[in-house]
Amino acid sequence: MSGNRRGEPAPEKTSPSGRDALPEEQRRVLRKAIRLEWFSLVFLAVTVTLVALVSGQSQAMKAAWLEDSMSLLPPIAFLVAARMIGKSSDRHHPYGHHRSIGVAHVVSAAALLGMGIFLVVDSLTTLVTVERPSVGLTVVLGHGFWAGWSMIAVMVVTNIPPIFIGRAKMKLAEPLHDKVLYADADMNKANWTSALATVIGVLGIGVGLWWADSVAAILVSISILHDGVKNLRASILGLTDSEARTFDDKAPHPLIDEVERVAREAEWVADAASRVRDEGHVFHVEMFVVPAPGAAVTGARCEELRTALRGVDWKVHDVVIAPVARIPADQAFRGE
Template sequence: MKRYEELKKGESGAWLSIGAYIFLAAVKLTIGYLFFSQALVADGYNNASDIIISIAVLIGLRISQKPPDKDHPYGHFRAEHISALLAAFLMAIIGIQVLIEAGTTLLSANETEAPSMVAAWTAAGGTVIMFFVYRYNKQLAQKINSQALAAAAQDNKNDALVSLGALIGIIASHFHLGWLDSLTALLIGLIICYTAWTIFRDATHSLTDGFDEKTLEGYRNTIEENEQVHLLKMVKARQVGSSIYADVTIEVKPTLTVKDSHDIADQIERDLRTKHNILHTTVHIEPKKEDK
């Protein structure tokens, strides 16, 4: 039940992101269009796309909290990955749209006018707000060990940097370099597309049961610390939402009783849960092979 309670706590971070993004997207798009700043408009669209990500994280957290049922005996933790994939596709569409608009302006022969400093102050405010949202979600993600929320926090940090870039572009355009505003918008579009790609890559990696080899090495070291384990034959793991499931095969003395073997398996499960926060471990025990 602890894992479900942690997922519930993670909702506060998703709601905070949604509220911040709705506010910033509305303000930046309004100011950007009124004061002719393509960089700020692009930043606003970036925040609008982030609303989708935050909603996807929230939906994923909500569905993941559903307990196992007849059709889902392992629970619903993979819902986080599915929602992340949908968010990645929508983000890519928005990013491509920003690239097209910014690229068209850059390639046109028309001289672009430097946007008002109101746009610069708006970008500065967005930078500060997203930095504090990032700090909150990062700390919450570490507290509840949520990879989905950690990814959202990373996205919050990227948004703070995007707003900072928009601020720099707007200010630079006042030094008779109006095209820098459009160039900044182009770079923001690239950042949106790149973020969409990284979310897609990570989600598909988890959905196809990909797992980090260095992390597995840590699991091996923990298991091999158990003196009752004669040989660690295999350890595998997969990411299911924010949770980890592991499969372990070990060899022990053939003279051990069933109870003793069961106690060893229980100890391995506890060690992996305590040291690596693995939700569920299946331990298969085999007798030590006799030396020939």
């Protein structure tokens, strides 16, 4: 028989805490996103293999290969996090495992940032030391042709599908409020710019502009570095309990104002302010309420308000009502 330390029956759970915290529509979206990420992993594995086979001594192709290799991390991080959030809360994880999404975001962003720095330094070193890459001939069925054409063909063929895969992921990121999926989709959509730079670098070698290859590699590296910095900043802000923001981190989440409006509409509440913590797919809300003069604060009223706030949106997963004499100073001027 389960219970607390005094031997009393364990309190009944008032809200789901694992993947069942998501409504059926979001669970359907999550299942679709998982299938899409598995497809991405298979496609990227094939891409990495093909690019490695034809890269030769091209610095730009080397950078493209490393970028494709790093692109494996966001799908892997997403799939691991998607599995973790399925676990219910327990004594050691009272808030559940939804923060796994934030951890996955940090891991993939840190890897991108580190690889971007490495590639920038490596490509600049190649340019400064005047290392001239050579692209020779390849013999197929007794006919020789410039190996650069095979490099260009691989870059074109392998970088068109990610544009459409990225768009598909982007459509799923918003209804799921998944920042890891959004970051992965953003990278997929932007892959064509890196592919174009790589193609230009290889063509540069073909016409005798040896430096074009290193310059193209630097451009690819800067793209990776930009993705790493942007995503690492967003992921760290999320894990350090900054203001909850939209899935693309472009603005404070509108649910913050919405839950405060609903709280103020309660007949026994004179004023209200919230702290909203982004747990991954869902939000944890601490609602500070100032009771109206003469209004009685009862457990039933707090529970009624808690239920009303959770009904605002599925992302409002867990709510704590805190009656106070006045709004805490750190919340009184939020948004100014």
